[in-house]
Amino acid sequence: MKKYDQYKNSGVEWLGEIPEHWEIKSFKNILIERNEKNQPIKSKEILSLSIDKGVTLYAEKTTNLDRFKDDFTQYKLAYKGDLVFNSMNMIVGAVGVSNYFGCVSPVYYTYHGGLNNSHTSKFYEYLFRCKTVQGVLYSLGKGLIAIDRGEGKYNTLRLKVSRDDLRSMKLPFPNLSEQATIANFLDDKTAKIDQAVTLKQNQIELLKERRQILIHKAVTRGLNPNAKLKESGVKWIGEIPEHWEIKRFRNTFKLGKGLTITKENLTDEGILCVNYGEIHSKFGFEVNPEIHKLKCVHPDYLINNSSSLINEGDFVFADTSEDLQGSGNFTYLNSKEQVFAGYHTVIARPSDNIISRFIAYEFDSLVFRSQIQAKVKGVKVYSITQSILKGLSVLVPPKSEQLEIVNHLDNSTKKIDIAISLKKQEIEKLKEYKMSLIDEVVTGKVKVS
Known part of the structure; x- marks a missing residue:
């Protein structure tokens, strides 16, 4: 791609040089704020902003609308083609041109480029989604920087950019x-x-x-395609090799629970510890401290909590999941290191006739997961109890x-x-x-x- 023929200093530190014929203007002199209230109610469509999908209808989200008031008359209107900002999340790209007519909650700012500026909103959507501008917005943001939600998810989005700071930004204007x-x-x-x-x-x-x-x-x-088969008696499994056993989980594993701690108890040094969030997001299937970086707990936990230590080949299940598909997520310890099972976990110690890596593959299969998913209950959080695990069937060749x-x-x-x-x-x-x-x-x- 080629460059422009001539450049000039923009006078804006983060922007550097710009094409000579471009201007620099304040945000407030480029985009016009939409202040029209939804009164009398013109729209019952509530708009939301997704970092990946842009402006969406709130009804498309999994969360229901019960948390909203019945009276939306104080919400501001947003028209098709308006540029919508989430004041709390714009630092990571929650900016989008709306394809809908609807109303927005007070956390949103809505602007348009005027009657004859149909492309202005789109140009500035791209500008505010670029990393350079997001860095500027981050410096303007006020509030919480990062909250670890577990499962590899973080609220790094709660830095609010004020309307005044946004409107005062100096921007390129082709x-x-x-x-x-x-x-x-x-x-x-x-x-x-x-x-x-x-x-x-x-x-x-x-x-x-x-x-x-x-x-x-x-x-x-x-692996033997000629093996004689028999009915397992379990509808999730169907036929199995005639010489294989099918056992109850309770007869194949001894169950225990992880430490009763919170994230605040985790440290960078001490006894290694694997927690439910890491099972969902990082490890799965197996964990090996020589490969995977684990947080720790204080050695004092060894005094009264030795039952929460896991040995090589032991399994650790996350006892809660935010979705049905994550129900049954687990890891097994593929190491001789001393490791604790952490908060929100269930420990399963296999009997001597089990090779842990084989059973890990079985736990990772849909035939096993389907048993769990048929038993867990929940709406926003799905819980796996020791009782659920005990009733599961396990194939043992x-x-x-x-x-x-x-x-x-x-x-x-x-x-x-x-x-x-x-x-x-x-x-x-x-x-x-x-x-x-x-x-x-x-x-x-x-x-x-």
């Missing part, structure tokens, strides 16, 4: 024709990048399905066959896992390219035509 050219160019390019990302995400899903099929077949039928299946699946799934990892890296590169492209175009570092 002429209206160039705004349209830039907006159309980025619409086209980002759509193609998004399509490429979606394609790779679909490929990842297909690889995951293939992995699940391999695991399901191995842990329910074994002879130990020698367990080892053969483990070796087979280690080899087969490794290839798939490598392929998935490569696809994820490709997705990240595409996303980085998209952000870089937007940044360079809307700040005038490169010219589009």
Whole structure:
């Protein structure tokens, strides 16, 4: 991509040089605030902002509308084509052009580019989604910086940018024709990048399905295609090899519970500890302190809480999940290190005739997960109790066959896992390219035509 013929100093530190014919204007002199109240009620559609999806209808979210007042007359209206900001989340890209007519809660700011500026909103949506501008917004934000919600999720979004600070920002202002050219160019390019990302995400899903099929077949039928089969008596499982056993979880594992602690009890030094959030987001299947970084607890917990220590081959289940699909998420300790099971966990210690890695593959299969998902109950949080685990059925082949299946699946799934990892890296590169492209175009570092 080529550059503009001539540049000048913008006088704005974060922006640097801009094309010579571009102007610098205050936000308040570019975009007009929408202050029209929803009274008498003109719209019952409540608008929301998603970082990934832009402006959406609140009804599309999983959360219901009960928390909103019945009277929306004090909400401000937003029209199709308006540029909507979430004052609390704009620092990470919660900015979007609305495709709807509706009303917005007081946490939102709504602006438009005037009657003849149809492309202005779109140009400034791209500008406010670029990393350079987000860095400026971050410096203007006031409030909480980061709250660890567990499961690898963080509220890093609660920095409110005030209306006055937003309106005072100095911004680049290409002429209206160039705004349209830039907006159309980025619409086209980002759509193609998004399509490429979606394609790779679909490929990842297909690889995951293939992995699940391999695991399901191995842990329910074994590796011998000529083995005689029998009915398992469990509808989730169907037929199994005639010489395999089917046992109750309660007869195959001894159950325990993790430490009764909170995140505040975790430290950087001491006795290693694995917690439910890490099971959901980081480890899964297996945890090895030589590979995975774990938080710790004070050694004093060894005095009265030794029952919460896990040994090599022990399993740790997360006892709650935010969705049904996460019910049954677990990890097993693939190390001789001394490790505690942390808060919100259930410990399962296998009997001697179990190879933990085999049973980990079984726990990772849909045939096992379906048993759990049929028993757990919840709306926003799904809980797994020791009682639920005790009633589950577990397939147990002879130990020698367990080892053969483990070796087979280690080899087969490794290839798939490598392929998935490569696809994820490709997705990240595409996303980085998209952000870089937007940044360079809307700040005038490169010219589009």
